[in-house]
Amino acid sequence: MSNRVVITGMGIWSCLGTTLDEVRDALYQGKCGVIFSQERKDAGFLSALCTDVPKPNLKPYVDRNMRKFMPEEAQYAYMATRQALENAKMDQDYLDAHEVGLIYGNDSVAEATMDALDKFRNLGNTLACGSGAIFQSMNSTVTMNLACLFHLKGINLTASAACASGSQSIGLGYLLIKDGLQDTVICGGAQENNMYCVASFDGINAFSKRNDDPKHASRPFDRDRDGLVPGGGAATVILESYESAVKRGAPILGEVLGWGFSGNGAHISTPNVEGPARSLQLAIEHAGVDPREIGYVNAHATSTRAGDGREAEAIARVFGDYKVPVTSTKGQTGHEMWMAGASEMVYTMLMMKNGFIAGNLNFENADEHTNCINIIPETVETKFNMFLSNSFGFGGTNSSLVVKDL
Structure with a gap:
């Protein structure tokens, strides 16, 4: 089934x-x-x-x-x-x-x-x-x-x-x-x-x-x-x-197409690129979609040196030459920790249903690690009907979800 x-x-x-x-x-x-x-x-x-x-x-x-x-x-x-x-x-x-x-x-x-x-x-x-x-x-x-x-x-x-x-x-x-x-x-x-x-x-x-x-x-x-x-x-x-x-005649807001997950298998607090990249790749494979169908990535990026840089590299590795729009809502909300994966699902659904991408607050300059992705600094009105949302945690636990508009 x-x-x-x-x-x-x-x-x-x-x-x-x-x-x-x-x-x-x-x-x-x-x-x-x-x-x-x-x-x-x-x-x-x-x-x-x-x-x-x-x-x-x-x-x-x-x-x-x-x-x-x-x-x-x-x-x-x-x-x-x-x-x-x-x-x-x-x-x-x-x-x-x-x-x-x-x-x-x-x-x-x-x-x-x-x-x-x-x-x-x-x-x-x-x-x-x-x-x-x-x-x-x-x-x-x-x-x-x-x-x-x-x-x-x-x-x-x-x-x-x-x-x-x-x-x-x-x-x-x-x-x-x-x-x-x-x-x-x-x-x-x-x-x-x-x-x-x-x-x-x-x-x-x-x-x-x-x-x-x-x-x-x-x-x-x-x-x-x-x-x-x-x-x-x-x-x-x-x-x-x-x-x-x-x-039951319920309102249908979107469809969860795929879930990807992985463990870094390395340091308890310092992230790597390989673990997050596997999580993204599996989510896309399980969803059965082409990466270019994804119109937006809500990144985990928490505003830490290592975490943000390695996630950027993972996104670039998975999406290749397709410069998918990326932001992290944590510039507005801080890091909501155990809540974050769920709240960012809600935030991203609200963007998708209302035709905009909230800007990556306080993003002014990329560094040598984050300059490989397409970060949207200010709110833009744009339509997208599929997104990927990342959440990563201590111990090297990674989770990525792909959702489509309906």
């Missing part, structure tokens, strides 16, 4: 906005969600940069007993999933009557774990952790909460693959539907946005030091990039078999 896999709904909660319309407009206008955080500066961070993600109010939707199980990232994911289900015209009656699956990307829970253990150490009693602590602190906190809140009865799985987690969740959902094991899978990625979750990143000098110029700090592919800016939030994508979508 080989089912067609389509996207029928999307939801987003990010520094660019908390509705699809807000995020579409922010992308088009080149809005940047990066800010300077005095809290992080006072706490001893080398880089006091982060993104401004609104705190959701769950009180109208989730009762107090359930909220105590939900850390920050699960709250973001709940709001994004509410939106996506509404966008897909999929109500609770439908979820109750069908076996709907859930695969969500999340690779750590820092603040909730720290809070519970601090209470234990300070009071010398495990009861101080609280009854919600274990459910908040597990990597699977997002999927366990969403599955219970929406009464989901299909697969319940957390994709834990560093900064490829959100993309891997979509790839896994695609495979399950393609092979006929599920009709519908809710996919996505979530990332907490507090300072505790990224303190160790700051300690290894991973972040930009442009503390006096937040809006220009995240500069993917640019010659003067000096590190990433951490971000957070959540994004949800509803995947469904084409037959299921048609049967």
Whole structure:
């Protein structure tokens, strides 16, 4: 069995906005969600940069007993999933009557774990952790909460693959539907946005030091990039078999044509060219398309020296003399980490459906590694009906998705 896999709904909660319309407009206008955080500066961070993600109010939707199980990232994911289900015209009656699956990307829970253990150490009693602590602190906190809140009865799985987690969740959902094991899978990625979750990143000098110029700090592919800016939030994508979508009269936004994945098999944090290139090549082969049919590449590029350069070389290797348009939306959003693969799927879908490519913010000059690809510096109005989205993570985990407009 080989089912067609389509996207029928999307939801987003990010520094660019908390509705699809807000995020579409922010992308088009080149809005940047990066800010300077005095809290992080006072706490001893080398880089006091982060993104401004609104705190959701769950009180109208989730009762107090359930909220105590939900850390920050699960709250973001709940709001994004509410939106996506509404966008897909999929109500609770439908979820109750069908076996709907859930695969969500999340690779750590820092603040909730720290809070519970601090209470234990300070009071010398495990009861101080609280009854919600274990459910908040597990990597699977997002999927366990969403599955219970929406009464989901299909697969319940957390994709834990560093900064490829959100993309891997979509790839896994695609495979399950393609092979006929599920009709519908809710996919996505979530990332907490507090300072505790990224303190160790700051300690290894991973972040930009442009503390006096937040809006220009995240500069993917640019010659003067000096590190990433951490971000957070959540994004949800509803995947469904084409037959299921048609049967229920669902809006069909696009079709997932192929998923590529690979491991670098090398250094735990320093990327290479070969691993990402294999991921791109496999995605294109699995999609059964010619590279020249792809009208745009949403790059992983996080604004780091090695990562951006090696991804550029991988793209150039796979696409050859075809200068496919390339941007990284991380100039606007910072690096949304476990969320990024899912949010960048939403960002790119919004571009494709609305006829534009958001410019690669803060790209001014290429260097000897990034000058081999066609980077679009400013928003352009253009039609494209197929794209490839990259996500790469620590440990050398790579994921690439090919999606077509419908």
